[in-house]
Amino acid sequence: xxxxxxxxxxxxxxxxxxxxxxxxxxxxxxxxxxxxxxxxxxxxxxxxxxxxxxxxxxxxxxxxxxxxxxxxxxxxxxxxxxxxxxxxxxxxxxxxxxxxxxxxxxxxxxxxxxxxxxxxxxxxxxxxxxxxxxxxxxxxxxxxxxxxxxxxxxxxxxxxxxxxxxxxxxxxxxxxxxxxxxxxxxxxxxxxxxxxxxxxxxxxxxxxxxxxxxxxxxxxxxxxxxxxxxxxxxxxxxxxxxxxxxxxxxxxxxxxxxxxxxxxxxxxxxx
Numbered sequence: 072x073x074x075x076x077x078x079x080x081x082x083x084x085x086x087x088x089x090x091x092x093x094x095x096x097x098x099x100x101x102x103x104x105x106x107x108x109x110x111x112x113x114x115x116x117x118x119x120x121x122x123x124x125x126x127x128x129x130x131x132x133x134x135x136x137x138x139x140x141x142x143x144x145x146x147x148x149x150x151x152x153x154x155x156x157x158x159x160x161x162x163x164x165x166x167x168x169x170x171x172x173x174x175x176x177x178x179x180x181x182x183x184x185x186x187x188x189x190x191x192x193x194x195x196x197x198x199x200x201x202x203x204x205x206x207x208x209x210x211x212x213x214x215x216x217x218x219x220x221x222x223x224x225x226x227x228x229x230x231x232x233x234x235x236x237x238x239x240x241x242x243x244x245x246x247x248x249x250x251x252x253x254x255x256x257x258x259x260x261x262x263x264x265x266x267x268x269x270x271x272x273x274x275x276x277x278x279x280x281x282x283x284x285x286x287x288x289x290x291x292x293x294x295x296x297x298x299x300x301x302x303x304x305x306x307x308x309x310x311x312x313x314x315x316x317x318x319x320x321x322x323x324x325x326x327x328x329x330x331x332x333x334x335x336x337x338x339x340x341x342x
Contacts, residue, residue, distance in 0.1 A: 188263035190246055197221065197228045197286070200243045201255040204234045213267035214255045220274050226286045229341070235303050236330045259283075297339035306335050 190198060199221070201214035221228045233240040233254065243252050247263075257264040259282060264270065273279040294300045305311035306329035313333045314323045329335050 188247065190258045190261050190263070192261075193229065193258055194261040196260075197226060197283075198231060198258040199228055199255055200231050200233060200239060200252075200257075202234045203232050210254055217255045217257065217267050217270050220270060220279070224280070224283050224286075225288045225291065226283055227289055227340075230302050232302065235332060235334060238330065295337060295340040298337035300340070302337055302341055303332075303334040304337050305329075306333050309333060 199217060201217065202210060203214075205211045218228075218230070231239040231242075233243070240252075243256060244250060247256070253266060255267055255270075257266070257270055264273075270279065273282075298304050306313075306326060308328045309315050309326035311329070311333035313326050313329060313331070315326050316322075317324050326333075
């Protein structure tokens with residue numbers, strides 16, 4: 072009997088022990104929720120939720136882009152329909168007119184064959200009245216362009232610089248019978264041709280090359296050793312001072328052999 076009582080006491084004590092541990096584990100499990108549920112319930116750590124948000128934002132952007140595209144596509148047909156002509160209206164025809172070439176029959180012939188405008192004593196050469204001063208840029212550029220055109224043909228040109236000798240300006244005014252004369256002015260074989268615009272036009276259409284066929288060609292790189300193609304040298308009588316001493320009167324007089332700048336024409340290339 073005593074042993075049965077002891078066994079009952081032990082069994083009751085064990086059952087109480089197991090029940091207590093069970094209640095402890097149960098209460099602890101009920102009080103502390105599992106970490107998996109916390110991770111899933113946390114929106115900042117939920118990867119699926121964040122990915123869905125990204126896709127939702129992309130879908131919203133795509134929707135806005137589609138709306139803008141639809142607006143532009145709807146505006147295109149209206150513009151194209153307003154700009155395009157109807158098929159019933161005939162398209163305007165473009166008529167091409169032949170352009171005038173500057174040759175012997177146009178402005179060049181009127182100046183080249185004009186017997187009233189001639190430069191005597193220059194029937195065997197090309198004479199160009201120009202200026203080497205750069206006071207007026209447009210005038211200097213026109214003079215330089217004409218010089219380069221004739222230099223390209225390698226023909227000798229009698230360049231008469233009005234800034235080096237005022238007598239050339241007076242001669243040009245008397246020939247053209249005008250007081251205000253623009254530069255440059257070109258004479259070929261004693262006949263008046265025109266200014267820079269005429270020479271450039273003749274050069275572009277090839278008429279100038281035909282006229283210069285009869286003139287002798289210079290060797291490339293050849294220049295006058297006396298003046299360096301400047302066409303002027305200092306006066307040998309007064310050494311460019313424009314004054315000479317008269318021994319009979321004992322006075323200084325004006326040199327009559329040079330111009331106002333104490334220069335004379337180069338005897339080597341302008342004789």
